[in-house]
Amino acid sequence: MRSSVSKSETTQGLLFPCAYNTFQTEGIKYAGSKKKLIGEIIDVVSPLRVKRVWDAFSGTTRVSQAFAQNGYDVISSDISIWSQCFASCYLLSKRDREYYVPLFDHLNNLQPIDGWYSENYGSILSESEGGIKRPWQLKNTRKLDAIREELDKLDLSPIDKNVALTGLILALDKVDSTLGHYVSYLKEWADRSYNDLFLDVPRILRTRGDHQVLIGDVFDLLPHVQTDLAYLDPPYGSNNEKMPPSRIRYSSYYHIWTTIILNDKPKLFGKANRRLDSSDTLSSSVFEEFRKNEKTTRYIALEAIEKLIRNINAEYVLLSYSTTGRATFEQLMDILSESGKLIGIKSIDYRRHIMSEMKWTNKWVSDCPTENKELLFLLKK
Ligand SMILES: C[S@@+](CC[C@H](N)C(=O)[O-])C[C@H]1O[C@@H](n2cnc3c(N)ncnc32)[C@H](O)[C@@H]1O
Incomplete structure (x- = not known):
């Protein structure tokens, strides 16, 4: 390349x-x-x-x-589950793109439903229109509700499920109404949030390396x-x-990706509806520490x-x-x-x-x- x-x-x-x-x-x-x-x-x-x-x-x-892509054997690791999901999709799947097309067509054509994601992360009106600040428009969280429920029903291998989840997260990232993180949301809908959620098959690499x-x-x-x-x-x-x-x-910035991957409908807190285990007191990394050692x-x-x-x-x-x-x-x-x-x-x-x-x-x-x-x-x- x-x-x-x-x-x-x-x-x-x-x-x-x-x-x-x-x-x-x-x-x-x-x-x-x-x-x-x-x-x-x-x-x-x-x-x-x-x-x-x-x-x-x-x-x-x-x-x-x-x-x-440059021929190395790659060990990919991170503390975050979304990173594991993406790495599994890009590095471990050996299937070609065509294999996933029917699955993605199926997910894209599901009937939208009202569910947990719509209740907590979707809205019809933006805050400036009298609604509440939410990261997605309701039409898209309704699709998310349907797709995420279906993914747990389908009998997918762990790698194939990670390919589907990666496609879902990439699609949600394209229609969000945020500044790029999920600790606060925009007062007005971002232009991209009006687009319809649509899942593309991720660019699986199928490289020869031993990853x-x-x-x-x-x-x-x-x-x-x-x-x-x-x-x-x-x-x-x-x-x-x-x-x-x-x-x-990171765990609070991107709490929503953890929730979508686990689909565990966790207890939420604060205005941004963060998962409880992403609070600063419960989750932190020594690399995120800003203080000096006395x-x-x-x-x-x-x-x-x-x-x-x-x-x-x-x-x-x-x-x-x-x-x-x-x-x-x-x-x-x-x-x-x-x-x-x-x-x-x-x-x-x-x-x-x-x-x-x-x-x-x-x-x-x-x-x-x-x-x-x-x-x-x-x-x-
Ligand atoms: C600067 S970002 C890495 C960005 C990455 N190179 C990229 O291009 O997307 C730092 C990463 O460190 C991870 N992280 C934070 N603390 C960690 C820890 N103690 N062990 C492993 N990963 C950690 C975060 O989840 C985050 O993904």
């Missing part, structure tokens, strides 16, 4: 082709999605002698999909995974202590990254990090220089449309403007 290879540069004996690649990946709107960074990631990894890669915070699975899909906290999976390269894209704990609510909590004065999330890199069973680690402040960047550099040999750093500035730069010397670190950049750190352990 590479579109072009424009130039190459050799540094410290490694060849990094600076290619601008395109990859066909699919995914929902997702905070921290690496959709725009995929070509850069593959560029960094492709010159290395690696076969097995672990995408340990796989989220939308776009990066896992790209690795699979594995896991679910769990990365620290629990750590002892069981051996890989050539680990790609780490943890949540970015906000380093703005005055604004702790700005932190992203003893070490370092950010708790950064200490977790250090622990992870130290204990990971991989020859190479590629770490994605988006930083909004100098302090975080300097602490991160301290951690990385102690956890392995830092081979290179790539920084990408979307706002200014600068594609990327790869730097190799420590001098660069003191020169580096770090505001609002996406950074890729390559380490050899």
Whole structure:
């Protein structure tokens, strides 16, 4: 799927082709999605002698999909059930698209019904029209009610069910009335919410690699995974202590996908009707922690990254990090220089449309403007 290879540069004996690649990946709107960074990631990894890669915070699975399309054996894992569902669909299904067409036709033609999803997530009127804020228009939650009920009745294999659920979630994501998460909804209907829910068969990859899909906290999976390269894209704990609510909590942002996959009709709370087990007190990840460790004065999330890199069973680690402040960047550099040999750093500035730069010397670190950049750190352990 590479579109072009424009130039190459050799540094410290490694060849990094600076290619601008395109990859066909699919995914929902997702905070921290690496959709725009995929070509850069593959560029960094492709010159290395690696076969097995672990995408340990796989989220939308776009990066896992790209690795699979580039011939790697992929281990895709995340703490979230939606990520497991997507990875199972894209990496594990061996069926061709045609196989799923009758199933998707059947689901698209079901008679809409009023059910639990319509009651809790659908509305005819937007808030500005006198209704309540909801993520979907009622006509679409009625379809969701019918489809989700039917999926539990059909005798589908776990992988085929994940293909159908992925198609359902992608379709719902296209007609939502949100800013891309499910902790608050828009006052006025988004234009796209007027469209009818329609399920397309996902772009199943059917790649040759020997792929594995896991679910769990990365620290629990750590002892069981051996890989050539680990790609780490943890949540970015906000380093703005005055604004702790700005932190992203994935389980609450995307609670609705958990509910649709489990179809467990959980107890709900708050204005957004979040599932109870997605409340901040019940669910959190150490990587989403914004505070500092009082003893070490370092950010708790950064200490977790250090622990992870130290204990990971991989020859190479590629770490994605988006930083909004100098302090975080300097602490991160301290951690990385102690956890392995830092081979290179790539920084990408979307706002200014600068594609990327790869730097190799420590001098660069003191020169580096770090505001609002996406950074890729390559380490050899
Ligand atoms: C920045 S996002 C990853 C985005 C992904 N690379 C993509 O392109 O879609 C961070 C991910 O880390 C996951 N996560 C958070 N805490 C975790 C933990 N302790 N163990 C494993 N995954 C975790 C979240 O569910 C989320 O999907």
